[in-house]
Amino acid sequence: MTRIYKNIVILSGAGISAESGLATFRSENGLWNHHRVEDVATVEGFMRNPEYVHEFYNEMRPELFEAQPNPAHFAITELQQNYPYEVSVITQNVDTLHEKAGNKNVYHIHGQINQIVCFHCGKVFETWGDVHSDDKCENCGARGFLKPNIVFFGENLLYMDKVDRLLKNCDLFISVGTSGVVYPAAGFVQIAKFSGAETCEINMEKTSNNSLFDRHIYGKAGTALPELVKQLLGKIS
């Protein structure tokens, strides 16, 4: 990248966490190869069998609790600490590796594994423990209304007003480790590009949004992102 940017937005997907040992969704051994999306990640699936859905996320929680950030996450911290302008992170990931690495301004548009929401009173709680379909809400006392604070297919994304502003104001949009097939996030590059941003993609392979990126870096996020951050910081020193 050839200049100094005033508003950098980084969009991350499961690929940024792959080198931390977490499975992506659509790879050969991906989560969606072993589970039906309709059963564990849709509103209908949750209404049909909430305990099954809770079990799925209960099983996932300990692994994500233990997981540690990798050089890609730490590179973002380095950029945020040393770049004199705004750097924001929009993540589709429900893990908390961005936070564990010290990233700031992180927007979890698909929710977080360590949160549950009561869809009776709307209160969001933090927990790394198991949740069950007949648990009681600590806030309103209603039983049977707790749902993992994960955005299921058929639900609105979180923080969309803020995200829309970030995308329309950014002058550099970097997409890391996402296949670009799940909308609306897959369309963020288009919003950023049409708003005048330069666009850059880091991925192991060609993605479906390929033509919308000005620059492609094919490689592992843990190597490519620190390298890109070095280039960005090199411009300001």
Ligand code: OAD
């Ligand atoms: P995917 O599994 O669809 O895509 C992961 C992408 O990361 C692929 O393009 C891989 O090639 C790439 N990748 C793998 N390892 C990498 C590495 N070390 N460095 C760089 N890239 C690497 O995951 P997402 O695009 O994040 O939603 O999926 C989007 C959404 O689909 C998820 O947030 C999830 C799912 O349904 C919810 O659960 C709400």
